Amino acid sequence: AQSVTQLGSHVSVSEGALVLLRCNYSSSVPPYLFWYVQYPNQGLQLLLKYTTGATLVKGINGFEAEFKKSETSFHLTKPSAHMSDAAEYFCAVISNTGFQKLVFGTGTRLLVSP
Amino acid sequence: DGGITQSPKYLFRKEGQNVTLSCEQNLNHDAMYWYRQDPGQGLRLIYYSQIVNDFQKGDIAEGYSVSREKKESFPLTVTSAQKNPTAFYLCATRGWQTYEQYFGPGTRLTVT
Numbered sequence: 673a674q675s676v677t678q679l680g681s682h683v684s685v686s687e688g689a690l691v692l693l694r695c696n697y698s699s700s701v702p703p704y705l706f707w708y709v710q711y712p713n714q715g716l717q718l719l720l721k722y723t724t725g726a727t728l729v730k731g732i733n734g735f736e737a738e739f740k741k742s743e744t745s746f747h748l749t750k751p752s753a754h755m756s757d758a759a760e761y762f763c764a765v766i767s768n769t770g771f772q773k774l775v776f777g778t779g780t781r782l783l784v785s786p
Numbered sequence: 787d788g789g790i791t792q793s794p795k796y797l798f799r800k801e802g803q804n805v806t807l808s809c810e811q812n813l814n815h816d817a818m819y820w821y822r823q824d825p826g827q828g829l830r831l832i833y834y835s836q837i838v839n840d841f842q843k844g845d846i847a848e849g850y851s852v853s854r855e856k857k858e859s860f861p862l863t864v865t866s867a868q869k870n871p872t873a874f875y876l877c878a879t880r881g882w883q884t885y886e887q888y889f890g891p892g893t894r895l896t897v898t
Contacts, residue, residue, distance in 0.1 A: 714892065715876055715891045716889040718887075766885055772885060774831075774887055777828055778826060779828055
């Protein structure tokens with residue numbers, strides 16, 4: 673069965689610093705991978721997705737992620753953090769159990785300090 | 787205005803009462819999902835529906851029930867059998883032959 677591990681429940685950066693949120697997955701089939709962002713008391717918003725093709729995926733708000741099959745990773749990065757990036761981020765993989773079920777990691781809360 | 791609506795935003799109930807959470811969409815998506823979110827546990831799938839009049843249990847269906855009488859609507863009932871119903875509930879949809887899911891704004895349920 674697919675699973676996702678997000679290293680670090682909290683990540684703190686200064687405004688303008690590099691953001692790196694880690695995601696590792698396990699999958700017995702080629703994975704479809706997603707990053708979502710959630711602001712307090714709101715739903716999840718899709719940041720970016722990898723299905724097939726180019727392994728470096730660009731998303732909204734300046735975020736990007738690189739699919740590395742050899743490392744089973746899909747880390748999320750942003751060159752320069754902004755205060756508005758403070759939120760919770762979820763990595764997810766599609767399950768191979770016959771329908772399009774998303775399996776989520778436990779989330780990483782990004783804190784941005786001035 | 788397209789999208790997914792969930793109502794109400796906040797809901798308070800006494801223990802032992804059933805409560806129904808609304809999810810409506812005008813995206814013309816076939817698949818709809820209900821998730822439960824608890825701090826530090828990510829999202830867990832309660833029920834999903836791929837077409838009208840059909841739905842399947844997810845990972846944590848005990849104490850919940852759903853219906854799918856219309857394509858646009860997928861209400862979730864939290865019954866008194868759910869032992870720990872206080873949580874944030876999220877509805878999501880997915881379009882035909884796509885993989886990403888789109889989420890509503892959520893309903894925060896508090897049961898005391």
